[in-house]
Amino acid sequence: MEAFLYQITSGLANGIIYGSVALALVMIYQATHHINFAQGEMATFSTFIAWALINEAGWSYWAAFFFTVAVSFAGGLLVQRIVLKPIEKAPVLTNVIVFIGLLLIFNALSGMFFDHTIKAFDSPFPKDSALAGKYFSAHQLGSAGVLIVVLVALFAFFKYTSVGLAMRAAAQNPDSAKLVGIRVSWMLGLGWGLAAAIGAVAGMMVAPIVFLDPNMMAGILLYGFAGALLGGIDNPPAAVLGGLVVGVLENLLGAYVIGTELKLTVALVLIVGTLTLRPDGLFGKKVVTRV
Amino acid sequence: MAKLFEAKKLSAFYGATQVLFDIDFAIDAGKITTILGANGAGKTTTLRALCQIVRTTGSMTLNTGAGDVQLVGKSTDAIVRMGVAHVPDGRGTFTTLSVEDNLKLGAYVRSDKDAVAKDMEHCFQLFPRLRERRTQQAGTLSGGEQQMLAISRALMLKPKLLLLDEPSFGLAPLIVAEIFRIMRQINVEDGVSMLLVEQNASLALNLAHHAYLLETGTVALSGPAEQIKNDESVRRAYLGY
Numbered sequence: 001m002e003a004f005l006y007q008i009t010s011g012l013a014n015g016i017i018y019g020s021v022a023l024a025l026v027m028i029y030q031a032t033h034h035i036n037f038a039q040g041e042m043a044t045f046s047t048f049i050a051w052a053l054i055n056e057a058g059w060s061y062w063a064a065f066f067f068t069v070a071v072s073f074a075g076g077l078l079v080q081r082i083v084l085k086p087i088e089k090a091p092v093l094t095n096v097i098v099f100i101g102l103l104l105i106f107n108a109l110s111g112m113f114f115d116h117t118i119k120a121f122d123s124p125f126p127k128d129s130a131l132a133g134k135y136f137s138a139h140q141l142g143s144a145g146v147l148i149v150v151l152v153a154l155f156a157f158f159k160y161t162s163v164g165l166a167m168r169a170a171a172q173n174p175d176s177a178k179l180v181g182i183r184v185s186w187m188l189g190l191g192w193g194l195a196a197a198i199g200a201v202a203g204m205m206v207a208p209i210v211f212l213d214p215n216m217m218a219g220i221l222l223y224g225f226a227g228a229l230l231g232g233i234d235n236p237p238a239a240v241l242g243g244l245v246v247g248v249l250e251n252l253l254g255a256y257v258i259g260t261e262l263k264l265t266v267a268l269v270l271i272v273g274t275l276t277l278r279p280d281g282l283f284g285k286k287v288v289t290r291v
Numbered sequence: 292m293a294k295l296f297e298a299k300k301l302s303a304f305y306g307a308t309q310v311l312f313d314i315d316f317a318i319d320a321g322k323i324t325t326i327l328g329a330n331g332a333g334k335t336t337t338l339r340a341l342c343q344i345v346r347t348t349g350s351m352t353l354n355t356g357a358g359d360v361q362l363v364g365k366s367t368d369a370i371v372r373m374g375v376a377h378v379p380d381g382r383g384t385f386t387t388l389s390v391e392d393n394l395k396l397g398a399y400v401r402s403d404k405d406a407v408a409k410d411m412e413h414c415f416q417l418f419p420r421l422r423e424r425r426t427q428q429a430g431t432l433s434g435g436e437q438q439m440l441a442i443s444r445a446l447m448l449k450p451k452l453l454l455l456d457e458p459s460f461g462l463a464p465l466i467v468a469e470i471f472r473i474m475r476q477i478n479v480e481d482g483v484s485m486l487l488v489e490q491n492a493s494l495a496l497n498l499a500h501h502a503y504l505l506e507t508g509t510v511a512l513s514g515p516a517e518q519i520k521n522d523e524s525v526r527r528a529y530l531g532y
Contacts, residue, residue, distance in 0.1 A: 162399065169385050169396050176383035179342065180444070181371035181400035 006135060007251045013140035014223075015247020016147050017209075019240035020202035021217070021224025022231065023151070026239045027195035031171040031188050034095050035225065036195065038102035040217030042079075043199035045106045046072040047207050047216070048114040050200070051121055061124040065204060069197045076196025080189040088185065110214035121207035143205040150201055151240060154194070167191065219264055223250065226267040229274045232281030242281065246270060294354065295320040295452060295484050296341075301349040303333070303340040310336045312508045313349065318452065318486055320354070323478050325487040325495040325516070327529060328505035334488040335380055337505070338454045341486070342367050342377050353452070372400050374451035378458065382441040386430030390421055393429050393440055397447030407447070414443035417473050435466035442470070446477065453477075453485045459494055467491075471498055492529035496520045504529075 021039065028036045036042075046068050053064035083102065087094050125142035158164040170177040170187035177184050202224075203217065210216055223246050231242025246267065254263040274281060296318040303311040311333045318324045326334050340347040343365055352359040355373050362370055371377075376397070385393050394414060398407045415422035418439040424432060429440055438458055445453055458474070459467040475498055477483050489495035496502060502519040504512040512519065519525055 162395070165388075165392055165395060166399055168388065169392075172385050172387050173383065175344075176379065176385060177396075178344070178367045179371065179377045179379060179383060180396050180448070181368045182396075183368050 003255075007255045008248055009135040010140075011248035011251030012244055013136065013143070013247070014251065015227070015244035016140070016143050017202055017206045017220060017243075018223040018227045018246050019243025020147055020150070020198060020205065021220055022228035022239040022243040023154075023236055024195040024198040024202065025224060025228045026233060026236050027191050027198065029228070029233050030236075031167070031191040032095075034092065034099070036102075036192075037096070037099040037221075038106055039195065039199050040221030040224075041103045041106035041110070041214075042072070042076070042196055043203035044212075044214060044217045045110050046075070046196070046200035047121065047203035047212055048110050050204050051119060051207070051212055052114065054122070055119075061122070065124070068204065069200050072200035073193040073197040075193075076199075077189045077193035079196070080192035084188070084192070085185060088188070107214050114214075116214060119212040121204075121212045123208035139208055146201060146205060147240070150198060151237065154198075154236065163190070219267075222264065222267045222271075223247070226270040226274075229281055230270055232283045235281070235283055238281060238283035241283065293320045294318070296351070296353050296486075298341075299350045301337075301340060301347060301351060303336050304346045304348075305336075310345075310508050311340060311347075314505070314508070314510050316503050316510065316513070318484055319501065321478075321482050321484055322500040323474075323485045323487060323498055324501045324503070325489060325499035326503050326505055327489060327492050327495060327519075327525075330490070331507070332505040333508040334490075334505055335456055336508075338377060338379075338456050338486065338488055341454060342370055342375065355451070368400070371448065374448065375454065376445035376448040376450035376452070377454040378438075378441045378445045378456060380456040380460065382437045384429040384432075384437050384440050384444070386428065388429060389426050390429055390432070390440055391425045393444050394421075394447050397444035398449075401447075401449065406449075410447055410449065414446055417446075417477070418443055435462050435470070438462060438466075438470060442474070442477075446481075446483070450483060453483050455485060455487045457488055457490060459489060459491050467494065474498060492525070493520075496530075 024039050025035055028034060049071060050064045050068040053059040053067060054061060079102065083098060087098060123139040125138040127138065158168060166182045167187045167190060170182050170184045174184045206220060207216065224243060227243030227246040228239040230245060231238035233239065250263050250266045253266050254260045258265065294317050298314065298316050300313045300315065301311055302309060302313055326337055328334050336345060339345045341351060341362065343362065344367060347363055349363065351362040353362055353373055360373060385396065394411050398410065401407065420436055421439055421443060424436065429437065432440060442458065458470055471494060478485060487495055487499060496516045496519060499516045502513065502516045503510055504519065504525060512522065512525065
């Protein structure tokens with residue numbers, strides 16, 4: 001029983017990371033209906049920036065953390081402005097190819113600037129803490145706390161600020177958004193910035209667990225994608241929940257059913273299964289309209 | 292009469308296809324101008340040209356109060372900022388957002404945020420049904436209510452010029468009558484100038500002060516609404532008696 005509980009809690013801990021990646025994917029999907037395949041590699045690159053600031057420039061963890069989030073936001077915005085704006089009206093396959101190109105570029109940039117050796121990335125949370133117990137480590141609890149802060153901040157941003165409302169409007173009806181004076185193209189840029197910032201947070205939270213190398217996020221992106229689809233790709237909180245479910249499922253199936261070698265298959269089966277059986281996801285809402 | 296807007300030799304294109312051919316028209320400040328015509332005559336395109344959603348050539352000037360500004364070549368959001376509100380065909384409400392959020396978005400470019408709440412109240416007075424539904428998703432509203440919301444959303448800009456694309460489309464006659472009554476009220480009491488595109492010629496001519504008749508992308512006829520109403524060819528072709 002104890003082992004079983006342990007599998008669930010460590011699954012939840014992984015799920016938090018998948019949930020963050022899912023959230024980043026949803027940010028861009030909502031506005032453009034595209035899945036950014038480069039999301040993981042962008043996050044890895046951001047994490048390398050944080051690593052260099054801490055280990056080579058000697059910054060404190062949280063200074064490096066917030067600086068990296070800000071740089072990633074600006075970077076995401078720039079990528080959208082420079083690379084994606086010219087192909088805004090292009091067919092979806094054009095975008096897919098560009099995303100794959102970005103994936104390769106960011107992967108190569110990580111290797112070029114920070115080489116391919118595996119690096120340790122320290123956790124900002126203490127090894128022992130009064131809150132951490134048998135089932136959760138301090139880092140797992142800390143990551144969960146960070147993700148909750150990110151979620152609450154995003155919720156408040158979309159719900160209570162006029163820019164947040166404008167972003168939702170631009171995602172829902174770009175033509176009408178232009179007619180009320182919203183700069184729709186910039187809203188997409190903001191979405192990319194937010195996604196890159198969330199991805200950076202996910203990268204910095206996962207790096208202490210899996211170690212840092214240029215391919216760190218490759219598998220995690222798949223789990224994140226599975227989580228986003230399972231929850232509902234148009235619904236940020238549901239996508240995070242989907243990420244948690246994927247984390248637990250992956251761990252339980254890996255421990256008791258299929259063995260750890262086949263764990264990634266869980267993500268792939270979930271992706272195919274969700275798309276064929278329930279394309280809106282478990283909590284994705286079917287939009288109600290009267291014509 | 293002071294001209295609020297004037298188009299000269301205005302042409303508009305969808306890709307390589309030309310839809311408007313060198314048309315001239317003007318909108319008087321404080322008045323309702325209507326553009327009539329059959330399907331495909333270029334009515335909706337004229338409104339889209341005004342907001343620079345379609346490729347246009349020629350000249351369009353808007354009197355902003357601080358002089359005439361050329362609209363051709365401006366971005367849509369810049370034109371909105373000058374006070375041009377567009378109620379598009381199909382109403383263009385944000386269906387997954389609440390009625391209140393739709394109205395807030397109408398005031399998105401305004402800097403006097405304090406006055407926004409007052410103007411929302413004004414919209415609710417014009418269309419009390421929207422107040423009842425203020426927290427409801429716009430997509431769940433009836434067609435008439437969505438049209439009311441679309442007009443209110445445009446009013447939230449405090450527009451100098453209100454563009455209306457077939458506000459009667461697909462609505463029951465009673466609702467149409469109510470909406471047109473309120474449009475007149477908005478024009479008379481709030482002094483909002485309007486450019487109204489309609490297929491229902493008799494409705495439009497009863498409301499408007501001045502009318503243009505478009506046929507295949509050119510102005511076939513123009514004049515005061517009274518005069519157009521009594522024009523024999525218009526009567527036969529568009530009013531049906």
